[in-house]
Amino acid sequence: MTTYRSILTVSILSATLAVAAAAREVISIDGSSTVFPISEAFAEEFQIETRTRVTVGLSGTGGGFKKFCRGETDFTGASRPIRKGELEECRENGVEFIELPIAMDALANVVHPDNDWAQCMTVDELRRMWEPEAQGTITNWNQIRDTFPDAPLRLFGAGVDSGTYDYYTFALTGVEHYSRGDFTATEDDNVTVQGVSSDRNAFGFLGLAYLDENRSRLRAVTIRQEDGSCVGPSVETARDGSYQPLSRPLFMYVNASALDRPAVQAYADYMMDPENGVFLVEEVGYVPLPEEAFEMGRAKIKARKTGSYFDGGSEVGVMIEDLLAIE
């Protein structure tokens, strides 16, 4: 008994020491939680079709870029363009990348269904609601507009580590990551759904997919456009670009040198094939890009056209046509 045990122990120990990092081809994707459902859908289908192993992590846009610029991942999803600091980090580590728009998304401003006053709001009103100066001072609906009732204003929004927060604050205040701090910030948009749907005086912002799943519990606030019309968030208004400034493109960044691996190249081609792309993106609740965008992405990959079009920051009012015009 004892000898048997010691033999077992020795063999276990030696086998542990002999662990070989066998090279199994794995395509690694990480990044934004907003893009995650899209990445997951592509990874799932690609794996079923080609038997190539694909893994998807969920580090957030910022965390994803950190890993990506260290060269740890092949792809990273982002709900905003790469930032200056991140560009710098990639450059330092010699990581070159290709930037691929992959879908459109819209951010929705939502209120309780019983809220009958906040119907069509201007960007200026939204900015006054969210800018840092509002902290502690703008706490009542009637401070936003005279005709609004005397009711406390309770705010919900995306967590400050998310690309969603970055884009929202940028669209309203002109500066990324710049807003008041006294709101309920959450990494899980369902918390915003819960909060707003149970408080008549609440106001929050979240991704379009979360609004679409909860249309009975939430009402979207429309935004007054420059031409005076009021436009609400929907797949159509995000697609035709009429919902401004809260429509935004979502991106996938590809490590350019990883494309030399046939599996990674195959995956990138798969992603940029409109036959897969359109219906997979639609299925998970986002707005697919037109076919031209896919063609453009393929051309970009083929030409190994590296770098970011956005020069290290978000841009408001990017429409699908703009993405197509990027050369």
Added chain:
Amino acid sequence: MAFTSSGNLSSAEMSTRDAIGAVNRAKRIDKIFAVGGILVMVIAMGLLFALIGDLVVRGLGRIDYDFLTSFPSRRAERAGILSAWVGSILVMLTTAFLAIPVGVAAGLYLEEYARKGWLSNIIEINVSNLAGVPSIIYGLLALGLFVYGLDLGKTILVAGMTLGLLILPIVIVSTREAVRAIPRVIKEGAYGLGADQWQVMWHYIIPAARPGILTGAIVGLSRAIGETAPIITIGALTFIAFLPPAPVSGDFPFINFDWLTDGFTVLPIQMFNWISRPQADFHVNAAATGVVLMALTLSLNGIAIWIRYRLRREHHN
């Protein structure tokens, strides 16, 4: 006697009445405390059962063979938790293999061999302190040391090492408690018969302490299985639709350890991912994952109770 007025009680009578009053007061306080205690317990247990009940009601119907044997998917009804529960079990195995031997050895050394002095005092204080360190700190330590420092990658091995560190203090402390609870006579009797320290340790102390040690180890493991923060910190994956190579195979050398170097996901991460999705169907999946996780934890604790019972009986015979 005749001179005693009715208004003036003798001191003996006074003290009797005082004593009865004091006893009654004590009984009253006792009753209030008991009622308060029961109330608190009912509230706490009620909340717990409401939570568990809610989880079970929402999730139980979703658990079937397909759910347990499918990989995650973008379609909620097609998604399963195969990679998550396999990941959880492999990580737990690694954790147990690393933490239990080291923890038990450390506990035995501290209790039986270490000379009592300022050094062992410092170690003791630190071990107790480590048990209270938030788990995310272990995750950060592991990310810096194991993942980047030692370049071990984001693997099952690293997850096992991280959770092993996390439960090490629990194992050490419970080992020491178990050893301390052994009656002195057993040890002294053995020494009296001429056994040396190792013989006493091997033949008397370890067998007698085994139930307590195992209980501590499994309590530690059931804490580790629900941990999310440190595992996410070291970079566990969220979508993974393949299994690590099987640890047992038909060819020589029959067991392999390739799985240690594979990426992985675990049940709490899968649950966390699904709960934050917009579609309600995914929330049901999350609840079902919660039920499976709870069943795993319960069965771990069940095994602990069973082993303790078996060993106690064996030891007493």
